[in-house]
Amino acid sequence: MTTTTIASADKQPSEYGALAVTIHWVIFFAVIALFASMNYAQGLDKADPLRSTMYNWHKAIGTCVLGLAVLRVLWIRIHGAPELVPSPRITEVIARISHGLLYLLLIALPATGVGMTLFSGRGIDLLGIPPLFEANKAVAGALHAAHGPLFLATVIVVFIHIVGALWHQYGRHDATLGRMVPWLRGK
Template structure:
């Protein structure tokens, strides 16, 4: 097996390269920050200025996640992804479906959030994005209505993704998790 390091931008046929791994983990931690910032903001009194700060950070991080998700999808389209490790057919089907859904949700969830902001006649202040669209309350409300269920779907698919990765690591004892966790990679 060819081993790549965090300094390598190329992937071998069996693992992801440094850029793909970095984007994966940045998105992972950003999604946790999005969840935490929204939960904390919603606990604050509406008059508390900190509430607005958390919403501003939520919008900025969500916009960055959208950009990173687009980059990740483009990177995979251009460079491909490693082949799945040998597994039973049902496992490969679940992996392909969950990855496809995860990419779709990582595009749709922040896109609805950004759309909701823009169609509310606001911008993303922390990123210097001005209000770009005429306010349209109906569209903003429709995007808001979609944002919550998309979040719930994302949580479910991420849970499946994590359980699958841990199943590969601790039940199957194969190299799947090591492709995204460099320190778990087998040493030649």
Template sequence: MPSSRPVTATLARYSGIAIALHWLMALAIIGALGVGIYMTELPFSPTRLKLYNWHKWAGVTILLLAALRLLWRLSHRPPADLPMPVWQSRLAHLTHGLMYLLFFALPLAGWAYSSAAGFPIVWFGVLPLPDWVPVDKALAENFKLVHKLLAYGLAALVLMHIGAALKHHWIDRDDLLSRILPLSKKGKTR
């Protein structure tokens, strides 16, 4: 049951680096998911090939941002949880844990799919990345399916995450969202 009064300015915020990594990843993930869905419906064309490259570049970038974000999170404590029912707190921690897992698993599955299909990844057209699985059509199809299922899983978790943040903002009015908004002045940085 939500508290009768909103949490006030004593609320601790995430650090500027944590906020920047959160929003960079959010934009990259939403963009990569959107491009991924759109490009698979296109007929074979130069546009489709270009979008596949952009999608791969976004995936590698997300993988690197996820590593930075995890290192930051392990070395910097996040603000304490807000008062909420135990089930909500547990669900929030489970959702965050699964999202972190998918931040790594999804791009790695895509990279494996690309390697197994025989299509190298050249990050931003400059840095060739090594293939880490052998070229194998059957293996490529398996990684393609895994990548697709993980993408849908991450999309569902992202929607849950956004829904929960909006619930806290509009229904609970507990200022949870202000802890991660870049321009919010509420609370102190942690």
């Protein structure tokens, strides 16, 4: 009887499976929702109850993104990821660095948001997560200060990721984008 462990699962899949593709796109659309909800909420008057509702949705979606990003990283560690489509060495280096940064940022950004909320003495109401810590303004402030720059870094890395995927599809005409867009497979 063979047991599959991280050490024995060194076979790399030839393409991403349905779960990996689904998690990728759910995170993508959730990040768009996070950006939109925050921009909308910040444009509202502080006394408007919709502002608080939008912030609550932002916190809940961000918490879900954190969980999904951790799940995606664990999934890749256990099941592996397809090898990169053969490309010039510099392209492969950029792809590996940008993917690593993207995973790091998709964990760090929502982690700072969740931490900021919890260290402000509040919970994530829409998910039923109660306040877990006493309010600590110093920690909450440090996490708040990190959240904005991490968001900007995430936008930059996502932009690089999208440009790279489009370059592979329309410049190199290879199978890279088809790995995450199933209807492009085989084209």
